Each structure stands twice: as structure tokens, then as C-alpha cells.
């Protein structure tokens with residue numbers, strides 16, 4: 001077991017609207033490489049803000065955020081950090097409607113030095129791993145919600161990220177389809193030893209993780225390990 005922290009947050013504060021809305025009010029958090037952590041809490045408690053900070057989609061007002069050895073409060077090239085280290089899976093899949101599944105999965109690789117052929121091969125490999133090899137030429141409107149989310153997972157993985165950040169990844173799906181998506185994420189975590197941080201508001205989903213962090217009013221109020 002690797003004991004290295006891949007995520008270290010200290011004294012993180014973030015507010016919006018000139019300080020009138022405090023989203024995060026002093027968060028300290030450490031996550032180990034390869035860990036599966038869930039973040040739970042009521043709506044508006046700061047879960048998405050916290051996840052976005054980990055993925056450098058938002059910047060801190062105060063405190064330090066260190067992810068995969070990079071101090072995000074000091075780094076200028078956040079987009080390179082994101083494309084190399086982070087795979088995002090959102091509640092709404094954010095696929096591009098006029099591109100096929102195969103093309104959507106290739107988007108994160110477009111800045112890479114890979115040839116077109118190599119990119120296509122990599123995208124195929126991932127679409128196969130989420131069992132969508134027969135849908136590669138379909139556009140998102142022709143896919144079910146679960147299939148779209150599988151494309152989004154394939155896209156998140158395409159650059160071999162060290163961390164997957166998933167924000168309510170089953171929030172727009174029925175429970176059966178949601179379970180399929182959760183199993184894909186869980187398998188990935190197990191097989192690839194990728195660090196998985198997943199936001200949810202459902203306790204049974206949160207309990208699938210190795211550890212659950214409860215957020216309330218912008219603070220971590222509880223941490224619980226699952227065995």
C-alpha cells in the first residue's frame with residue numbers, strides 16, 4: 001500500500017459575491033494516492049466548490065491546495081496540470097452534441113503530440129472498456145443517459161489521469177443505470193489504482209468509498225473510514 005498523499009489541502013477558503021457567499025470556510029484535507037474518497041453533504045454545503053478546487057477549475061482565496069505534487073495556488077499553467085493529471089466526470093456529461101462518441105473521447109488528447117491514428121486507437125480502447133464499441137459513431141442524442149455517462153468516463157480517462165473527480169456522476173440517472181456507472185468507477189479505481197474523489201448526496205453511494213468526508217457550511221465536519 002502506498003502511503004503518499006496525492007492531495008493536500010490546508011486552510012482553504014473560498015467565497016463568492018465579494019465575500020457575501022462563503023462556499024469553503026477553512027478546509028484541511030489529505031487524500032492518499034489510490035484512495036477512493038466520497039464527499040457528502042447537503043445542497044449548497046460546498047462539495048462542488050471543493051472538487052473544483054482539486055481540479056484547478058477554481059482558485060482559492062486563502063490556503064494551499066497541493067495536488068499530484070503541484071501547488072495549485074502558485075502554478076500558472078493550470079490547463080496543462082488539468083489535462084495531465086485530472087479526469088472529470090460531471091452530473092451532466094457535457095459531451096459535444098455534434099461530435100460522435102469516438103470524437104468526444106478524443107477531445108482531451110487534441111493538445112497532445114499523439115498522431116490522429118494513435119488518438120483514435122486510445123479512444124477505441126476506452127470505449128471498449130465501457131462496453132460501447134458498437135456505439136462509437138453515434139452522437140450523444142442517439143445514446144441513453146447511461147451510455148452518455150460511459151462516454152464521459154472514457155473521455156475522463158483518455159490521458160491516463162492520476163485522479164478522477166466525479167461530481168454527482170449518477171445524479172441524472174435512474175438507480176439501475178446509476179449502479180452500472182458506479183460499478184465502472186469502482187472497477188477503475190481497483191484495477192488502475194487511480195485516485196477517485198466522488199461527490200454525492202446519497203449515503204448509499206457515499207458508503208461505496210473507502211472513506212467518506214462530510215461537508216457542511218463549507219467545512220469538513222466528519223471523516224469516516226469504511227471497512
Ligand SMILES: Nc1ncnc2c1ncn2[C@@H]1O[C@H](COP(=O)(O)OP(=O)(O)O)[C@@H](O)[C@H]1O
Nearest residue numbers: 016017021023042043044045046047048049050
Ligand atoms: N460561481 C459561483 N458564484 C456564486 N456563488 C457560488 C458559485 N459557486 C457556488 N456558489 C455558492 O457557494 C455555495 C456552495 O456551492 P456548491 O459548492 O456548489 O455546493 P454543493 O455542491 O454542495 O451543492 C452555495 O451557496 C452556492 O450557491
Ligand SMILES: [Mg+2]
Nearest residue numbers: 047048049167
Ligand atoms: Mg454540487
